Amino acid sequence: MSAVDIKQSALAHFAKNGYEGASLKHIADDCGIKKPSIYAHFSSKKDLFLQVLQDVFQRQEDLMVGYFLDHADWPLEQQLHGFLESRLQAYRMDDEVRFFLRMAFFPPSTLYDEVMGMVYPLLDQQEENLSKLLAAGCPVHGRIIRYPRKAAIAYMTLLDGIHLETVYGGEERALRRVVAAWPVYWLGVTKQGYNHES
16 A cells, blocks of 8 residues: 555545544555554654645645646636636535645644645745736736736635635535626726726
8 A cells, every 4th residue: 555545545534524533543444454554654643644735735736727727828807717616616526625725724723833834835826826827918808907916916815715605605605706706806906998898
């Protein structure tokens, strides 16, 4: 049994039961190994959890980058709005996304510093990537964003709010917030004279 297999099983348990509720014995049982065998790869439950979390955070960052690369020829508004909607769908369908969001918003109290030490660099990188995307302009309409850095920060704030509503209130309530907030965001970050109906 490889470390990758153990981490995959552990992810399912951490996603379902949280850090405190997940059991190394149950993880080992799912892998068809004895609990002590886990220690051949990980020094502790904490070590296993943090390695799983680091992997998840990296994959989530890669997914965000990949989304915008895959949709680079779309109008900028469609790219950004589509990413918000894709996050709602991902939360419903993907255990990893649920785990990612729960840990980002509600890290285990005993591992708060370690988890937030991963969260903040991830958020900073996402903000940097978005700033570059917004500064580069729209493939259809050109440079339509007034202040790319501020627009990126505002987008991250909107994304955080949508994520939090998804965790607490569910997809339907979060979608209602997207529908209400998006036109206000987009009108606020685009230049005067840009045709908002296009």
